[in-house]
Amino acid sequence: MIIDKQFEKETFKKSVRDNVRFLFRKTLEEATPQQIFQAVSYSVKDVIIDNWLLTQKTYEEQDPKTVYYMSMEFLMGRALGNNLLNLTAYKEVKEALDELGINLNAIEDEEPDPALGNGGLGRLAACFLDSLATLGYSAYGCGIRYRYGMFKQKIEDGYQIEEPDNWLKDGYPFELRRPEYAKEVHFGGYVRVEYDQEKGENKFIHEGYQAVKAIPYDMPIVGYNNKIVNTLRIWDAEPIVDFGLDSFDKGDYRKAVEQENLARNIVEVLYPNDNHYAGKELRLKQQYFFISASIQAAIVKYKKTHDDIMKLHEKVTFQMNDTHPTMAVAELMRILMDVEGLGWDQAWAITTKTVAYTNHTIMAEALEKWPIELFSRLLPRIYQIIEEINRRFIIEIQNRYPGNYEKIKKMAIIYDGQVKMAHLAIVAGYSVNGVARLHTEILKNQELKDFYEMMPEKFNNKTNGITQRRFLLHGNPLLADWVTSHIGADWITDLSQIRKLAIYADDEKAQQEFMNIKYQNKVRLAKYILKHNGIEVDPRSIFDVQVKRLHEYKRQLLNILHVMYLYNQIKQHPEMDFFPRTFIFGAKAAAGYRRAKLTIKLINAVADVVNHDTSINGKLKVVFIENYRVSNAEMIFAAADVSEQISTASKEASGTGNMKFMLNGAVTLGTMDGANVEIVEEVGEENAFIFGLSSDQVINYENHGGYDPHVIYNTDGEIRQVMMELINGKYSNDTELFRDLYNSLLNTQSSDRADTYFILADFRSYAEAHKRVEEAYRDERRWAKMAMLNTACSGKFTSDRTIQEYVDDIWHLDKVKIDAE
Ligand code: GPW
Incomplete structure (x- = not known):
């Protein structure tokens, strides 16, 4: 078969060399990394084109x-790495390139x-x-x-x-x-x-x-x-x-x-x-x-x-x-x-x-x-x-x-x-x-x-659903190999198989291996953070991650207000036993969405204060990862301990990041919203941290004129303190800078309803859920079991299952098979 021959090492190496010469009139040694990326990609595309033609021919016949x-x-x-994996040629090509003195990962990073x-x-x-x-x-x-x-x-x-x-x-x-x-x-x-x-x-x-x-x-x-x-x-x-x-x-x-x-x-x-x-x-x-x-x-x-x-x-x-x-x-x-x-x-x-x-x-x-x-x-x-x-x-x-x-x-x-x-x-x-x-x-x-x-x-x-090919096989090679070594490779095209991992959930050796892989992925992310943010984070701390578009309904504001609250706790009770936490954010705000952009500024302002306060001994770190996108997402999911899925109940239609975290063994900290409901159903309530109003409660409030956040503000001193810190200069010399966020919660000026997204309403229950996270994480074996069960129970959330349902119930497509030649 032609296809396999192309990935015969020597042939492939020659093809890359030829491409560099034809495309750029350079030798491999002279070529820039971008040029090598192009040359490698054209070599891969050659192979794809043969299959592309074959597919179209088969479709015409059938x-x-x-x-x-x-x-x-x-x-x-990015396409290069994913295409190589789907062609089942990743390892061969990696070796071939190694022999040419080229690192495939570095070349992948050249792709826009x-x-x-x-x-x-x-x-x-x-x-x-x-x-x-x-x-x-x-x-x-x-x-x-x-x-x-x-x-x-x-x-x-x-x-x-x-x-x-x-x-x-x-x-x-x-x-x-x-x-x-x-x-x-x-x-x-x-x-x-x-x-x-x-x-x-x-x-x-x-x-x-x-x-x-x-x-x-x-x-x-x-x-x-x-x-x-x-x-x-x-x-x-x-x-x-x-x-x-x-x-x-x-x-x-x-x-x-x-x-x-x-x-x-x-x-x-x-x-x-x-x-x-x-x-x-x-x-x-x-x-x-x-x-x-x-x-x-x-x-x-x-x-x-x-x-x-x-x-x-x-x-x-x-x-x-x-x-x-x-x-x-x-x-x-x-x-x-x-x-x-x-x-x-x-x-x-x-x-x-x-x-x-x-x-x-x-x-x-x-x-x-x-x-x-x-x-x-x-x-x-x-x-x-x-x-x-x-x-x-x-x-x-x-x-x-x-x-x-x-x-x-x-x-x-x-x-x-x-x-x-x-x-x-x-x-x-x-x-x-x-x-x-x-x-x-x-x-x-x-x-x-x-x-x-x-x-x-x-x-x-x-x-x-999500594709396990990109979000586990490509994004988390260590875990992918570990899974395969325990249950075989069928999960790559049949994610329901991954449930077989459940039998290892109580196995101490498996737990250690699983958490060791998580640790290595955290080291990988920590290096990225050091390089891109100049912030040192401890891979032994809890990596608590919220990455998604910045939107009020997704409530990044709730997350950062809670960080401010934790910081107060540490400062006020230095003797308190506090498990080190790293809060990681990544989010783009629509260019014209002012409140969303202000939330980014707040996260960075809090990061500045907290990360530079040596008195807290690095117990708390806040990182805002710049330019969150698919390529760095793959690495972030692999390194997460806690998956923040904290939308106001009823607002997030599904969410899909929640599934990517789960697949990679992160535990959900979330509301009963969107697909979180089904995630909890699969993994069990005891293996997730659920908090907050239900969608029925939220909808009920909305149908009856909202709720009154002032009651909470007036009665809960710790929440009030955090609120005051938005406007008292603690995080900005300009005390007016974050006024709009403060107002959005209490409606002292705007004509909107106060706290439309129920942030104060859910704050206490959110803080308590975080307490439960900390407690669970201290128990290493308990956490390892929870994390592994999340991976093991993620089978439903493959997009292969979703697509099969679209095919069965809506599209009624015919399955096509291409015979090996
Ligand atoms: F408003 N979603 C999105 F419904 O990413 F069109 N952009 C959008 O503009 C819209 C929805 C739209 C998201 C949902 O917010 C999310 O909950 C869901 O998981 C995702 O679409 C895929 O269904």
């Missing part, structure tokens, strides 16, 4: 149903981190692609090739600074430009209605538009050890320059310039908002741009080998990752009617069997509601179609609930001058799913109650 996973975000992380996503939603899409390829399903990821992905975060004087991340500056070896599959996308203009005599019906003709050319770039998605290579297709924009010199009259010239600007702007940058809708016109353009190109491409592909468009849904399904791609509904209708010539009813019948919707949040500020004015100006034909969908849906509501205008008000797709994308996605989708059991129940019983009542058959739950 004609399986294909899922198109439509997402504004794919947070892929393709960060075409914000956080959980984008990373979930990346995990899903990995699982789809590994399980042998035909799938495309469809997205945007942002010139600038997620910004690089610098911390200066404790403040977040955003820097553009020009990830394409050296060229990206794992992408392939496919100009032959380019598509045109149209914006603006108007719709002319023409009566078709022959057919006896109206035709709708879109005119006066601006056109942009969409050029696909394909990235290979390598399945684990199965020769399958699927495709992530991300679209770049180029101007259409078709105006000849003779057509240089005024109108054409201006239009040409406008078209060119549109093309230049559209894929320029990823919007850095997580769980927040900003309503920007350019964002709407981005959405339609990639949706139109992707759906056109899918239909062209389908028609190449099928002639009955009425059977599209038998071979194609579009999964919409949140409402961002919901334009797919109207775009598919448009193509079926205006291009394929179908009537409304036929087009609707196909569309409603082809598109499905995943909801990822109930937070009001994340719900997309586009102003009619903007929408209809930018996408007149698409808007017209949505109006018609809305008109027909309202009739349905009236039939079902005669005279009930409240229902129309609550459920209409277009209402109050706005287009509600979630309503469109639910009405057109054949499936609506939440991302954890609790979240789906809240959707059915609260947020989307009216829709659930009207169409219960559409609603289902798909609890999120």
